[in-house]
Amino acid sequence: MSKTIDMEVLASLCKRRGFIFQSSELYGGINGFWDYGPLGCELKRNVKDAWWKTMVRAREDVVGLEASIIMHPAIWKASGHADGFADPMVDCKECRKRFRADQLCEEQGLALIKNGSAFALPADAACPACGSKNLTEPRSFNLMFKTFVGPVEDESNLAWLRPETAQAIFAQFNNILATARQKVPFGVAQMGKSFRNEINPRNYTFRSREFEQMELEYFIRPDEAVKLICGRVATLADNPDLAGEPQADWGWEVWHRYWVEQRLAWYRAIGLPAADLNQHWQTGDELAHYARACVDIEYAFPFGVQELEGIAARSDFDLSQHQKHSGKQLDVFDEALKQAVDRLDADAKDHCTQRIVAAWTGRGKSGEEARAFAVKLYEGKYVPHVIEPSAGTDRLALALLCNAYDEETITDEKGKTDQRTVMRFHPAIAPIKLGVFPLVKNKPPLYAKAREIFAKLQRRWPCFWDESGAIGRRYRRMDEAGTPWCVTVDFQTLDDGTMTLRDRDSMKQVRLGISELIEKMDAEIG
Numbered sequence: 001m002s003k004t005i006d007m008e009v010l011a012s013l014c015k016r017r018g019f020i021f022q023s024s025e026l027y028g029g030i031n032g033f034w035d036y037g038p039l040g041c042e043l044k045r046n047v048k049d050a051w052w053k054t055m056v057r058a059r060e061d062v063v064g065l066e067a068s069i070i071m072h073p074a075i076w077k078a079s080g081h082a083d084g085f086a087d088p089m090v091d092c093k094e095c096r097k098r099f100r101a102d103q104l105c106e107e108q109g110l111a112l113i114k115n116g117s118a119f120a121l122p123a124d125a126a127c128p129a130c131g132s133k134n135l136t137e138p139r140s141f142n143l144m145f146k147t148f149v150g151p152v153e154d155e156s157n158l159a160w161l162r163p164e165t166a167q168a169i170f171a172q173f174n175n176i177l178a179t180a181r182q183k184v185p186f187g188v189a190q191m192g193k194s195f196r197n198e199i200n201p202r203n204y205t206f207r208s209r210e211f212e213q214m215e216l217e218y219f220i221r222p223d224e225a226v227k228l229i230c231g232r233v234a235t236l237a238d239n240p241d242l243a244g245e246p247q248a249d250w251g252w253e254v255w256h257r258y259w260v261e262q263r264l265a266w267y268r269a270i271g272l273p274a275a276d277l278n279q280h281w282q283t284g285d286e287l288a289h290y291a292r293a294c295v296d297i298e299y300a301f302p303f304g305v306q307e308l309e310g311i312a313a314r315s316d317f318d319l320s321q322h323q324k325h326s327g328k329q330l331d332v333f334d335e336a337l338k339q340a341v342d343r344l345d346a347d348a349k350d351h352c353t354q355r356i357v358a359a360w361t362g363r364g365k366s367g368e369e370a371r372a373f374a375v376k377l378y379e380g381k382y383v384p385h386v387i388e389p390s391a392g393t394d395r396l397a398l399a400l401l402c403n404a405y406d407e408e409t410i411t412d413e414k415g416k417t418d419q420r421t422v423m424r425f426h427p428a429i430a431p432i433k434l435g436v437f438p439l440v441k442n443k444p445p446l447y448a449k450a451r452e453i454f455a456k457l458q459r460r461w462p463c464f465w466d467e468s469g470a471i472g473r474r475y476r477r478m479d480e481a482g483t484p485w486c487v488t489v490d491f492q493t494l495d496d497g498t499m500t501l502r503d504r505d506s507m508k509q510v511r512l513g514i515s516e517l518i519e520k521m522d523a524e525i526g
């Protein structure tokens with residue numbers, strides 16, 4: 001149900017009203033980088049605050065982390081990014097433009113040919129810019145930005161800007177576990193800048209080279225531990241109540257679905273209509289080799305239905321990799337598991353080990369690995385598995401801008417029609433919550449009253465003072481900024497304290513006093 005918005009028109013409003021500017025515009029801009037202006041930075045801050053509030057502060061089982069952007073390069077070796085975080089790139093030999101081979105093929109309804117880790121173009125692939133078929137073969141291009149730590153620019157000082165925030169959570173797992181007084185299942189959330197040297201940044205801010213992510217790593221027990229503790233592992237077939245409290249017997253499949261539901265509910269709560277949100281369940285070779293399931297939550301952007309967030313069940317891959325590469329233990333001791341295994345006799349343990357070996361070898365792992373895992377389990381230990389909801393702040397801000405944008409024809413009492421542009425943000429997301437206007441500026445008592453009201457409200461919410469131009473013009477400017485309400489302070493305010501409140505969406509006006517106004521805004525901003 002993608003809206004028909006001209007992205008150029010939206011970008012021009014974003015520039016005109018101070019949501020988004022091209023980075024370094026003064027010097028002609030730099031491709032793939034964007035700046036958020038006075039309204040845009042408030043919008044983004046609201047998005048991040050809403051995420052943090054829901055994912056961390058409102059939960060007892062999630063804590064936060066704020067890690068450095070540059071980390072030890074060994075982290076990116078362990079995670080697989082140093083060797084595998086690459087996109088296939090092709091160049092047009094005629095017009096010299098550069099493209100991502102997978103995207104170029106997808107847009108032309110073709111399939112990129114995979115030969116192991118190498119790629120080849122199908123014969124009829126053509127340059128999207130000039131139509132030439134004279135293209136280079138795809139070459140892998142690592143997306144991580146390189147830099148050097150310290151004054152000497154040699155390989156031993158090479159470092160990367162993080163391409164995702166998640167890895168720091170794994171690298172700090174032991175410290176968090178030791179300090180946060182949490183037990184599995186629990187999560188660690190982080191938001192912050194990530195950098196990817198995208199081959200072809202495009203669709204406005206959708207694919208940028210510098211962007212922000214909001215990521216959660218939610219650590220759960222492996223199903224084998226759940227089975228030993230609870231005697232069973234709940235699956236989706238058991239119809240668990242995903243909106244209710246999580247249960248001890250949930251297996252990874254239920255936890256994964258739980259997070260998909262949580263995240264969808266959050267997107268709806270901040271104003272994205274359910275009809276514009278889509279779930280894409282990755283299948284077959286779309287799935288990373290270690291992932292058991294991955295869902296992309298997509299939004300119907302004007303340029304197509306595209307990913308906002310990926311929610312992956314990543315097994316114990318990440319912590320195991322870091323355990324292997326760092327040589328440090330990243331397993332946990334689980335008291336409930338130890339108590340459960342202490343009740344088992346030798347036969348029951350043998351039986352359990354056989355089941356684990358059969359299941360693991362069925363998934364392509366070695367019997368030896370399975371037996372080592374079982375031995376740990378009987379000590380009450382395991383490497384936690386993880387569910388990862390990973391969202392992009394800038395993509396979400398763009399979705400909210402697209403969703404909010406509206407143009408409508410309005411007719412006044414005299415039958416005169418006019419066109420208005422209005423950004424219909426959810427009040428929680430709107431950069432400015434309230435416009436405060438004195439009806440006139442040359443009447444000192446009225447003006448002073450309006451300033452007093454403004455000062456009172458501004459302590460609670462971002463408000464905007466506007467005293468210039470006709471009231472109608474002031475409303476229109478606030479409509480374009482997406483401000484849900486405006487109040488006008490007039491002569492009656494001096495008598496009875498009431499003001500005119502004008503609603504952005506309905507344009508209806510009512511009179512109310514300041515305490516009623518505060519109550520209303522509190523309820524609607526949430």
Ligand code: ATP
Nearest residue numbers: 196206207208211213307308309310390391392395
């Ligand atoms: P894509 O397939 O679109 O390149 P991805 O699957 O590589 O994205 P992830 O690695 O799963 O993305 O990153 C998680 C989230 O981070 C994405 O869902 C997206 O919202 C955001 N993100 C990733 N790359 C970019 C980018 N270049 N610009 C803006 N946001 C991004």
